[in-house]
Every structure is written in C-alpha cells, then in structure tokens.
Amino acid sequence: MRQKTKTIIAIALPIQVILVQWIGSYPQLVEDYYSNGLYVYISRFLRILFGWIPFSFGDIIYTILTILAIRFIYKNWRTIIKKPLLLLKDIMVVFSIVFFAFHILWGMNYHRQPITWKLGIEREYTIEELVSFTRFIVAQTNQYQEELTGDTISPVHIPYTKKEIFVKTNEAYRHFAKQYPDFTYDHLSLKSSIYSVPLTFMGYGGYLNPFTNEAQVNGVTPKFRLPTVSCHEVGHQVGYSAEGATNFIGFLVASDSDDSYFKYSAYNHALGYCLTDLFYKDEERYNEIVATINMGVKENFNELRDFWKKYENPMEPLFKSVFNTFLKVNNQKEGIKSYNGVVGLMINHRKQQMGHLSNL
Known part of the structure; x- marks a missing residue:
C-alpha cells in the first residue's frame, strides 16, 4: 500500500469517530435504517457465509492476523526503531479499517433504541x-x-x-x-x-x-x-x-x-x-x-x-x-x-x- 493511500486512510479515522458519534445521537435513525435495515441483510449474509463451517472461522482469522503482526514486527524491527512514525501510521491505518468494518458489520447497534x-x-x-x-x-x-x-x-x-x-x-x-x-x-x-x-x-x-x-x-x-x-x-x-x-x-x-x-x-x-x-x-x-x-x-x-x-x-x-x-x-x-x-x-x-x- 502506498504511503499516500495510508495517510488518507489514517486521517479518515478521526473523521469516522466524529461521524459515528453524530449518527449515534439519532437512535431512531439507527433503529430504522441500520438495525432493522442494512444490518439485517449483512448479518444474514455473514451467517450464511460462515455458519455452515463446523469451527470458528473468526477465531482462525484472529490467529492468522496475530501471527502476521508478530512476523511483521520481527522482520521490520530495525526500520521500526529508526522510523517509529511509519509504524504509528500503519497502526492508524489498521485502526481506521477495523473501526469502519466493526461499525458497518455490527457496531452501530450500540446506538440503536434500547x-x-x-x-x-x-x-x-x-x-x-x-x-x-x-x-x-x-x-x-x-x-x-x-x-x-x-x-x-x-x-x-x-x-x-x-x-x-x-x-x-x-x-x-x-x-x-x-x-x-x-x-x-x-x-x-x-x-x-x-x-x-x-x-x-x-x-x-x-x-x-x-x-x-x-x-x-x-x-x-x-x-x-x-x-x-x-x-x-x-x-x-x-x-x-x-x-x-x-x-x-x-x-x-x-x-x-x-x-x-x-x-x-x-x-x-x-x-x-x-x-x-x-x-x-x-x-x-x-x-x-x-x-x-x-x-x-x-x-x-x-x-x-x-x-x-x-x-x-x-x-x-x-x-x-x-x-x-x-x-x-x-x-x-x-x-x-x-x-x-x-x-x-x-x-x-x-x-x-x-x-x-x-x-x-
């Protein structure tokens, strides 16, 4: 991924946080259009996609990502020490992507009507x-x-x-x-x-x-x-x-x-x-x-x-x-x-x- 693209994705993180808080201040909107709208189709699709697998596919993904993260740090520790801001940007990129995926796929339900x-x-x-x-x-x-x-x-x-x-x-x-x-x-x-x-x-x-x-x-x-x-x-x-x-x-x-x-x-x-x-x-x-x-x-x-x-x-x-x-x-x-x-x-x-x- 190019540094310019990484910078854009990293800058998007605080924007996303503000946007989620703003949308979350309208629980009826979340209830109608996300929890009883978009989320219904997303959740059904994901359950169809992964539900038939007899083991936890998500746990396997977490395991693989953890191994890849450790491997990345091990292989690049010299660069990380010399240029720590690049690692900070990479972390911000990961957080930005995870934040987006979390709220689109499920997390906006935190802001629905009780x-x-x-x-x-x-x-x-x-x-x-x-x-x-x-x-x-x-x-x-x-x-x-x-x-x-x-x-x-x-x-x-x-x-x-x-x-x-x-x-x-x-x-x-x-x-x-x-x-x-x-x-x-x-x-x-x-x-x-x-x-x-x-x-x-x-x-x-x-x-x-x-x-x-x-x-x-x-x-x-x-x-x-x-x-x-x-x-x-x-x-x-x-x-x-x-x-x-x-x-x-x-x-x-x-x-x-x-x-x-x-x-x-x-x-x-x-x-x-x-x-x-x-x-x-x-x-x-x-x-x-x-x-x-x-x-x-x-x-x-x-x-x-x-x-x-x-x-x-x-x-x-x-x-x-x-x-x-x-x-x-x-x-x-x-x-x-x-x-x-x-x-x-x-x-x-x-x-x-x-x-x-x-x-x-």
Whole structure:
C-alpha cells in the first residue's frame, strides 16, 4: 500500500469517530435504517457465509492476523526503531479499517433504541418488587430442578451435546419469534470458540465476532449454563449490543422454550442475578429466600463457583477493566455493570405480562 493511500486512510479515522458519534445521537435513525435495515441483510449474509463451517472461522482469522503482526514486527524491527512514525501510521491505518468494518458489520447497534423502547417496559423497580420476583424465580427454578432430577437434592446435568444445545437454541428462537417477530433468527451460526480456555481465564462466557457474525460460546462452561449463554450470544446476532439487553433476551428465549433444560438454565441464571442484587439491598430477606432454594439448585451454583474459581488469575481484573472501557466507549455508560441491568428488565416485563393477563 502506498504511503499516500495510508495517510488518507489514517486521517479518515478521526473523521469516522466524529461521524459515528453524530449518527449515534439519532437512535431512531439507527433503529430504522441500520438495525432493522442494512444490518439485517449483512448479518444474514455473514451467517450464511460462515455458519455452515463446523469451527470458528473468526477465531482462525484472529490467529492468522496475530501471527502476521508478530512476523511483521520481527522482520521490520530495525526500520521500526529508526522510523517509529511509519509504524504509528500503519497502526492508524489498521485502526481506521477495523473501526469502519466493526461499525458497518455490527457496531452501530450500540446506538440503536434500547430494548426498553422496543418492548415498552421500564428498568426501575422497588425492593419489594425485587423480593417478590426473586421468590417467583426461586419457585420456578426449584420446580424445574425437581422435575428434571426427580428429587430436591440432585444438581441438574444437561444430557445434550454442545451441538444439540446450539440446534435447540435455534428452535427456541423460532418459538419465541411467534410471539415477538422482531426477534426472528435464521441461518444458525453458533459455535464453541477454539479459545474457550483463554476466554475462561479472562472471565467471559462467550462473545460475538462482529466481522464474521459468528456467535462464540465458551465451550468449557458448565453445561447447565450453556442454553442461556447460547441464547445470549444469539441475542447479539439479532442486533442487540447492550449486555443487559442480551442477558434479558437470553432469559426470555430460554424460559419460553419447550425444553425443560432450557427453562431451568434460564431461571437458574436469572436467580443468580436476583440474589446478588438482593444481597446488597436487603441481606435479611436474602437469607430468608436462600433458605427456600432446593439443595440441587445450590449444587449447580457450587459447580459454577468452583468452575470460575479454578480459573482465577491476576490478569482477569485487567481484562474486565479493558472490556468495561470498551462498553463505555460504545454507548454503554454503566460499562460492565450493564450485565446486572437484566434484573429490572425481567421484573418489569413480568409486571407487563401480569397486567395483560389481568385485562383479559
């Protein structure tokens, strides 16, 4: 690539940043013309293109690019030392291209209307509503744990393979789309990341590759969690970037599924968020509610705790900090805390559903 071309591409980076921020200040415009327009066709095309490949093509691309970058630095280190500004220009060129591709292929979804607007619900809730909802979630979790194990003391073990869970995730979305057509999902592209172990050390359950539109799941995660993790990552594929929103979508889709294992996974996941929230707001009632949870459910929580504890490392807070900054830069003011926003969404969605039933 000629230096003149590189200079033009590098100069385009700050222009792109300004342009994205300007367009992002009009969320309805993004909603209508990108999220429900251009992105629908881009994502479908990418899922058709890469979805049939049995392994993560995006992970392979990342690996190759990393090797090429190391090779470039190794072969050109003398020139880099003598002319560091040339390397800076090359870095700016790469950032400019990546920034453009990221926002065209998926990233503009960070600036769409929030899911509260889509479903007509709020996020605020009282402590009493949290207590009531947590009790409801405990009852549902206990019910499906007992149904699946035949007792109250055995943890749930999902008998499906990861591939079967991915297929059932697709089926769950088809079932959910009957009630919410805006969440129609086709051309499955859901895979176990080849970097599942590194993802675990970083503390992540999965991610969406924005350049290939492959939903990547941490394949070593305890299997009882995989249904909601899979539904969460597909939530990113259907165009929602906010983590609280995709946690909520994952819960709705999995709990609406015809499969009891998916329902248990959804309610167990939701219970974890509710209990954490309640612990900080009313520890006394938290303890009262915990005492009503089946031992089998608690065993699954212990399984999850032991899993993450095994991979604890000094670098995890750094990875979380970087991701927190990434989220804040991309229009999620709460950063990594946005994951916890699912509690208010779940509470208010149930209030809305109960209101609809009372009006029938």
